Amino acid sequence: MNSTITENTINARVLRREDQTGDIAAFELAAADGSPLPAFEAGAHIDVILASGLIRQYSLSNAPGDSVYRLGILNDPNSRGGSRQIHESLREGSEVRISAPRNHFPLDPKARHSLLIGGGIGITPMIAMAYALKAADLSFELHYCCRSESRAAFLEELKREFGPRLLLHFDDAGDANLVDPKGLCQSAEAGTHLYVCGPTGFMDWVIEQAKAAGMPKGSIHFEYFSAEVETGGEAFEVVAAQSGVRVQVGADQTIAQALKAAGVKVEMYCEQGVCGSCICDVLEGIPDHRDHFLSEEEREDNDQIAPCCSRAQTPRLVLDI
Incomplete structure (x- = not known):
């Protein structure tokens, strides 16, 4: 197995940029030559190849079947520069090279119920999953965890599209409002699958809580986009x-x-x-x-x-x- 970037990149154009919060912007991309973009499934991401040579991966956050790719990108001060370059350089009309979509985080079609938990900018793949599950008329809950309502991107869209299936968990609303992954998994019906994306510490905690609740390993799905790793050791x-x-x-x-x-x-x-x-x-x-x-x-x-x-x-x- 070797999951390398596709050699045949796509020259894309930014059709629309919308600043969702002070540090999160949404970018809608289409092929620069007007041709159809390759189809994608919920959970997929693309590579964005910057002029500086940096390559970064971002989840597609819109409904599968849309004619555009939408990215939600956090301008992270602790990143290695990719998100900052995107926020500074990409405007409506800008062109950028991207890869075709790849999906290492697919929905399981056999799930009787899906628990979608997104922490911060980790909500982006969950939005695409929620759209796919809604279109298929399948059972799901979308849990959005964020520090505060003012830092929650796509909020009005999520309320409008998913109604009571959207559950909001803001840190500044008190402990009673925080998500309880262990409780959710313990009370879930048999055949439930959990999907989580977000900061590394948040994901590790949700995954451990799900395991502690007895959820089978094969029913816990996740995708990391950044992580602290210890690379040192014996020669x-x-x-x-x-x-x-x-x-x-x-x-x-x-x-x-x-x-x-x-x-x-x-x-x-x-x-x-x-x-x-x-x-x-x-x-x-x-x-x-x-x-x-x-x-x-x-x-x-x-x-x-x-x-x-x-x-x-x-x-x-x-x-x-």
């Missing part, structure tokens, strides 16, 4: 099987950095183990998984690794790269 050897290059990965070096220094190219965009662009096959050795992309089942197989952040449990890894 080990990596062999790039396709070229025969052998490198020593130092204690404070990533596999990708060591390979790059030896002339081996590794496709890599997030550098945090969340986008999957660098995933490659493991031919020998046992990985020390530190990514947020592979599922628990995929990690247990130990036949894939994210070289941007993961390390080795064995003295040597042989990678199909």
